[in-house]
Amino acid sequence: MERSEGGPGLADRLTAWLRTRLPEARDVSVVDLERIHGGASRETWRFGLRFRREGATHERRLVLRRDPPASLIETDRALEFGAYRAFHGTGVPVPEPLWLEPDPGPLGGAAFVLEEIQGCEASPARLFAPPYLEHRTKIGRRKWEILGEIHRADPKALGLVGPMEEVAPEAAWRRELRHWETILDEDALEPQPVMRAALRWLWCHPPPPAQRVGVVHADYRTGNFLVDGSGEIRGVLDWEMAHVGDPLEDLAWGLNRVWCWTRDGLAGGLLPRPEAIAIWEGASGLRADAVALHWWELFSCVKGQAIWVSAAREYQEGSNRDPVMAFSCWMLGNSQDRAALELLGKLS
């Protein structure tokens, strides 16, 4: 039970591992280790790292992201770490990435450590309540602006092409559609008639080539960035699905109806859709072509449903019984079908 307790077992392992990362430091210790909710794709722990160096005592607040036994999304943590490293220090706010441990041995799962951005909130349930609620428009504008900045970046200049598979502008849609269709095929525990209809439509109506191949965060939504009490976005999180592809994939994912937390039609619960799109266009230098965006929005429903059915399978089969696995598919699975029907003009 060490994995879920996070008590002395993990603290000791973490301390021993951190000593190898800080060979010049003395009296290395881990304090206040506690697990926090950071999504179902990685376990997230925060802690204080104390050590002595050159006669002085130092303490840093850090976050450990560790692979669970089974994840909502199966990804390579080195790619996620690489994305943090690529954007750290740019106009896209991300926590500083510190160390990567791809070997599951030392920490009980492949893991990496980031700085903790303190005094912020990511949970939609809290962002739509005081003191954040009054900053909703500000958060929304910055959210879509940052997304545009991600898409303006050159993935080659950031060193991400190589670790991330390169893709031609005309091939991005096909690769992603095939990937998520395969997951739906493999993981769905029950027939998915709405998603099957959506998939047939998507294959028959390919979108135009990407205007530019860029970095796609792939889970850019309200809930995956940290906001401080003044409404400033301080860190974009959860880069585990990041890849090189068509930036419209990100725009469409963020506009997906399932992220309309406030049920008032605002994109991501924050801004009217046209305003969100206009801000993104201005920041990215790209155009949200209506035909292409429609294709990517329907695609985002298939992708979403593939994630929810995977979560359902993990929970059902017992490989991950975190209640968020059951909750995500119950809360979002049917909404995802409804969103697809709406995009296909079939929602009564």
Added chain:
Amino acid sequence: MKPDLAVVLETTSQSLLLELGPRFGEPYGAATLGIQALLLQAVREELERAAARRVEENRALRRLFAGAGAAVADPELRARLEAAAQGEDASLLVSELEAGNRTLRALLVELHAHVETREGEAARRVEAGIWRELADSTERRRLSIAPF
């Protein structure tokens, strides 16, 4: 069975959410408790309608299949649709209704893909009926916790 299942589930959920959760010192435990409370609320909502919505949907699918023959060119698929149309739910146990529903929904996927490739009025009529049923099916499954 008294107290009612719905009352027990609602009360337990509220207790987890409002009484026990806030007393939980550790954030992961508190958040997990909150999610579990919301799961119980969803269970309460689904429990009430679990058999009814499956019976309703299985009947709707069988009616759809019964009227689809003229739009289906493949004799083997037509035969399976006819057989399914004549079936009925032998038990009201949710697990058995669910098994029947899975079989019928898998057949619906096949029928949908087939009529999409067919021309003519009969195919369009069946296709329109399928879309109506898909919209109805999402309505039957809606949970109050869902964002859309």
